[in-house]
Amino acid sequence: MVDGGRGEQRREGIERPPSLISESPEERVIKALLEAFPTAVTDFKKLRQGVLRARIERRDLFKACMMLRDQQGFEHLSMISAVEYDTRFEVVYHITSYQNRLLVELITTTPKEDPSVDSISSIWGGANWQEREAYDLMGVKFNNHPKLERILLPSDYLYHPLRKDFKG
Amino acid sequence: MAEMWINMGPQHPMTHGLWNLRIKVDGETIVDAEPVVGYLHRGIEKLAEARTYTQVIPITDRLCYGASLAWSHLYCTAAEDLMGVEVPERAEYLRVAALEMQRIASHLMWLAAYAADLGAMIGFIYSMRDREVFIDLLQALTGSRITYNYPRIGGVAHDAPPDFARDSLRACDYMEKKLKEYEDLYEGSKVFMLRNEGVGILSKEDAMNLGITGPSLRGSGVKCDVRKDMPYSVYPEMDFEAASHPDGDCYSRYRVRMDEMYQSCKIIRQAVTKMPAGKWRVVAPRNGPVGTGIGRVEDPRGEGMMYIVGDGTDRPYRLKIRSPIFVSVSAAPKLLVGYKVADVVAIMGGLDMCIGETDR
Numbered sequence: 001m002v003d004g005g006r007g008e009q010r011r012e013g014i015e016r017p018p019s020l021i022s023e024s025p026e027e028r029v030i031k032a033l034l035e036a037f038p039t040a041v042t043d044f045k046k047l048r049q050g051v052l053r054a055r056i057e058r059r060d061l062f063k064a065c066m067m068l069r070d071q072q073g074f075e076h077l078s079m080i081s082a083v084e085y086d087t088r089f090e091v092v093y094h095i096t097s098y099q100n101r102l103l104v105e106l107i108t109t110t111p112k113e114d115p116s117v118d119s120i121s122s123i124w125g126g127a128n129w130q131e132r133e134a135y136d137l138m139g140v141k142f143n144n145h146p147k148l149e150r151i152l153l154p155s156d157y158l159y160h161p162l163r164k165d166f167k168g
Numbered sequence: 169m170a171e172m173w174i175n176m177g178p179q180h181p182m183t184h185g186l187w188n189l190r191i192k193v194d195g196e197t198i199v200d201a202e203p204v205v206g207y208l209h210r211g212i213e214k215l216a217e218a219r220t221y222t223q224v225i226p227i228t229d230r231l232c233y234g235a236s237l238a239w240s241h242l243y244c245t246a247a248e249d250l251m252g253v254e255v256p257e258r259a260e261y262l263r264v265a266a267l268e269m270q271r272i273a274s275h276l277m278w279l280a281a282y283a284a285d286l287g288a289m290i291g292f293i294y295s296m297r298d299r300e301v302f303i304d305l306l307q308a309l310t311g312s313r314i315t316y317n318y319p320r321i322g323g324v325a326h327d328a329p330p331d332f333a334r335d336s337l338r339a340c341d342y343m344e345k346k347l348k349e350y351e352d353l354y355e356g357s358k359v360f361m362l363r364n365e366g367v368g369i370l371s372k373e374d375a376m377n378l379g380i381t382g383p384s385l386r387g388s389g390v391k392c393d394v395r396k397d398m399p400y401s402v403y404p405e406m407d408f409e410a411a412s413h414p415d416g417d418c419y420s421r422y423r424v425r426m427d428e429m430y431q432s433c434k435i436i437r438q439a440v441t442k443m444p445a446g447k448w449r450v451v452a453p454r455n456g457p458v459g460t461g462i463g464r465v466e467d468p469r470g471e472g473m474m475y476i477v478g479d480g481t482d483r484p485y486r487l488k489i490r491s492p493i494f495v496s497v498s499a500a501p502k503l504l505v506g507y508k509v510a511d512v513v514a515i516m517g518g519l520d521m522c523i524g525e526t527d528r
Contacts, residue, residue: 050398051462075376078464081475081488092475092488094462098376098392103464126379129498130490137213152206152527161214162486 025100026052029072036067053105061108062118065095069123073099077124080131082138084164089115089140110140119145137162171199174509178207182513184281185523189500189516193509201504203497208527216487221247221321221456224484229315231489232525235274235468236315237266237306239525242465244319245400246474247484248452250461251321256447259323260402265336265439266309266318267401268432272343273302274468275425275432278520279350282422285517286363291353298346301339308332323449333440340433347429354422364419368503368515371416378499381492382470383428384519387421389414394466405442406435418518425520455482469493469520491525 026046033041033054041064043055056064068074078094093106110117119142121128131142132151139160142148150157159166177188186207192200212231216224228243229236241263248255255263276299283291303313308329310318318325354360370380375388385392393410395403411427413420456478463474470492479485496519503515 076381077379078471079473079475079488079490081486083477083486083488094473094475094490098390098397101397103398105462124379125374125377125499125502126495129495130379133494152209154206161211 025097025102026050029068029102029104030054032067032072033064037064047105050101051103051105053107055107055109058108058110058117061106062120062123064106065093065120065123068095068104073097074102074104075099077120077126077130078103080127080134082134082140082162084138084162087112089138091117091134091140093120115139116141116143118143119148121145136160139163176512177204182285182516183523184517184521185526187497187521187523187526189512191504191509191512196508196510198504198507198509198512201501203500205494205497205523205526208523210528212528213487213489216484218483220454220482221251221452221484224487225320226315226317228489229317230524231491231528232467232469232522233314234277234522235270237270237310237318238274238465238467238472240317241267241319242463242467242472242474243487244321244463245465246461246463246476246487247321247456248461249463250456250459250476250478251453252457253322253450253452255323255401256450257402257444258327258446259448261439261443262309262324262328262448263319264401264403264406265436265443266306266316266324268435268439269302269306269336269339271468272429272432273299273306274520275429276302278425278468282517283354283360285513286360288354288357288360291350294346294350294353298343301342305332305335305339308335320449320452322452323447325449327448328443333443336436336440340436344430344433347426351426361419363511363514364422364518365417367418367507367511368518369415369417370499370503374499374502375416378502379495380470380499381496382467383411383424384421384470384496386410386412387424387518388416389420394464394471398464400463400465402439406438408435418514421518455480456484467492469522469525470496472525489525489528491528493519493522494526494528497521497526 037060041054041056045053074095074097076096078096081092083090089110091108095104134140135148136150171194173192177183178186188204190202191198225240228239231239276295280292280295307313310316370388372388375385391412396410408431411424413423458480461476465472473490475488476484477486
């Protein structure tokens with residue numbers, strides 16, 4: 001229904017060159033990310049209608065988020081998840097665009113010895129507490145965060161309980 | 169006058185659950201605020217890693233006592249996305265009907281608490297009485313009253329009982345009549361309106377940037393609803409509107425929730441009348457594949473999301489839960505600064521706090 005609605009708008013609208021008509025919002029985001037960060041962005045995939053996935057190097061994460069907000073209309077950061085694997089942590093950002101009805105899953109990897117990524121709480125205020133939560137439960141540090149303190153657990157707690165080596 | 173910090177909570181009638189709001193006041197005016205959460209942290213994300221995919225469903229019910237069905241449904245959609253399970257159509261209609269009943273029950277509980285906070289004690293009693301109608305319907309459908317354990321990966325647990333459609337239609341008729349009464353009661357009350365209008369104003373841009381979702385975001389004039397924007401289940405088949413109100417104050421958020429209850433009645437009517445016959449559950453595989461799945465739904469309080477990572481065993485490797493209120497409450501400084509201490513109750517009450525999902 002959503003797709004049909006948007007398709008109709010495009011047909012009724014003013015005439016545009018054929019390349020623009022065939023370009024879906026997903027393709028536009030992929031193209032913009034690849035043009036801006038040709039080496040940092042890998043593994044693009046359209047998961048389903050309106051949902052994209054991409055991996056990005058952690059050094060370019062902040063700039064990519066900035067670009068997504070300012071140029072691609074992603075107004076809302078839905079969720080930040082930290083996942084522990086054998087040799088690395090993955091921080092997964094789900095970023096939403098209300099106007100284009102898109103969801104981008106941006107995955108960045110950080111090594112176990114130095115689990116840190118740049119904080120994006122200056123881009124989306126909603127990231128502030130979610131980054132604190134990821135730090136609290138998983139021990140991933142966020143550089144330049146305004147107040148990186150424990151949030152759900154007491155401030156004198158010693159462990160990061162969502163790590164796999166923590167056994168209740 | 170010297171500024172000072174005041175604790176509202178953890179034991180305070182405003183908190184509705186166990187959390188603490190620290191406010192810095194200059195006389196009666198709030199100059200800074202800091203919510204403190206975590207009192208109810210049970211480690212549900214960690215618990216889920218030690219349970220099989222099916223065993224996680226009852227614990228996700230415990231995320232929110234006001235809207236437990238929304239959370240177990242969200243978990244099931246995320247697990248279905250991971251496993252690639254197709255849900256039978258009848259199950260989707262049953263889920264939508266149950267979810268909308270849950271939404272009305274949850275909004276009525278909010279209204280009850282909100283009215284009591286703002287001095288309209290009769291509102292508490294009326295709302296709780298009418299919430300019972302939908303709790304009874306859900307009990308007939310699922311067998312329980314608060315934590316339903318109803319959705320399953322690949323469908324729902326039971327089919328609808330006989331006369332479920334008839335009872336649902338009656339309940340909707342009753343509710344719409346009662347909603348008009350509520351409107352007269354609250355909007356005719358000078359006290360209620362004085363404490364709501366122009367209080368806690370949140371602009372459209374701030375609301376989006378701070379990650380506020382659900383009725384509070386639509387109360388700031390942003391017309392977005394996951395049921396419309398990224399439709400799941402059979403919501404594309406339903407004729408309804410995402411209620412929104414442009415003012416961004418407490419009254420606006422109240423108005424959105426009231427309108428949403430009308431829309432929910434409309435959806436329940438369509439769901440129970442259009443419901444096709446057939447299977448209501450398919451068997452899902454015991455082991456999930458290696459991969460990830462996401463679920464994204466419009467919870468009664470906002471955008472609920474789950475990210476689930478499977479490693480090929482029968483237990484989720486990682487389950488991340490996005491709670492709408494956890495993010496909304498972090499916007500408290502933006503909402504409160506500049507208002508008086510007496511407005512705190514209305515502003516924070518208007519967010520529909522639920523500590524179960526905030527702390528997880």
